[in-house]
Amino acid sequence: MATELKDRIGIVEGDITTMDVDAIVNAANTTLLGGGGVDGAIHRAAGPELLEETRRIGGCPTGEARVTKGYRLPAKWVIHTVGPIWTGGDKHEDVLLANCYRNSLGAAVEVGAATLAFPSISTGAYRFPLERAVRIALKETKSFLEADQTVQKVIFVCFGGEVYRAYQEALDEVFD
Numbered sequence: 001m002a003t004e005l006k007d008r009i010g011i012v013e014g015d016i017t018t019m020d021v022d023a024i025v026n027a028a029n030t031t032l033l034g035g036g037g038v039d040g041a042i043h044r045a046a047g048p049e050l051l052e053e054t055r056r057i058g059g060c061p062t063g064e065a066r067v068t069k070g071y072r073l074p075a076k077w078v079i080h081t082v083g084p085i086w087t088g089g090d091k092h093e094d095v096l097l098a099n100c101y102r103n104s105l106g107a108a109v110e111v112g113a114a115t116l117a118f119p120s121i122s123t124g125a126y127r128f129p130l131e132r133a134v135r136i137a138l139k140e141t142k143s144f145l146e147a148d149q150t151v152q153k154v155i156f157v158c159f160g161g162e163v164y165r166a167y168q169e170a171l172d173e174v175f176d
């Protein structure tokens with residue numbers, strides 16, 4: 001079973017906006033009105049219709065996920081989730097980050113997305129410690145995939161070598 005689960009995980013270096021998967025996850029903020037980092041890249045690549053749709057949604061609480069179309073992106077869907085801002089770890093940041101992964105995977109199942117790509121949520125502007133975030137991401141995804149058969153492939157898209165190495169190092173620890 002573990003081997004099969006591991007086959008449903010991918011770790012790549014690259015730009016999530018180029019991923020040809022059913023859904024990509026955006027590390028958004030609670031307004032859903034765009035921003036810098038991966039949020040800015042996704043809005044730039046998707047085009048202005050994305051902001052029109054997110055404006056209509058009217059925001060998203062930390063830890064939750066909202067789905068929009070992908071517009072000019074290769075991906076059919078964008079799942080916007082809002083990660084916690086790291087303030088030292090005593091404001092339930094670990095739980096909120098785990099909620100981002102679980103709720104994004106749940107949203108993917110709701111729209112029938114079989115392939116999904118995640119950025120490294122909260123580890124940029126929101127300053128969540130990388131190794132800690134990576135283990136939460138992999139553990140939460142593993143437990144979700146153990147119970148779900150709709151999502152066939154989850155790809156962690158790392159923007160740079162440091163994040164890529166962090167995922168590679170944690171993968172065997174979490175999946176073996």
Ligand code: APR
Nearest residue numbers: 015016027029035036037038039041122123124125126159
């Ligand atoms: N593809 C994949 N990953 C990317 C891309 C990209 N094109 N651009 C940036 N990243 C990576 C960053 O290098 C980091 O590893 O995404 C990870 C998350 O960083 P941020 O985008 O800064 O997201 P986060 O830390 O969750 O902060 C969210 O930043 O952009 C604003 O509106 C956003 O207020 C929100 C906050």
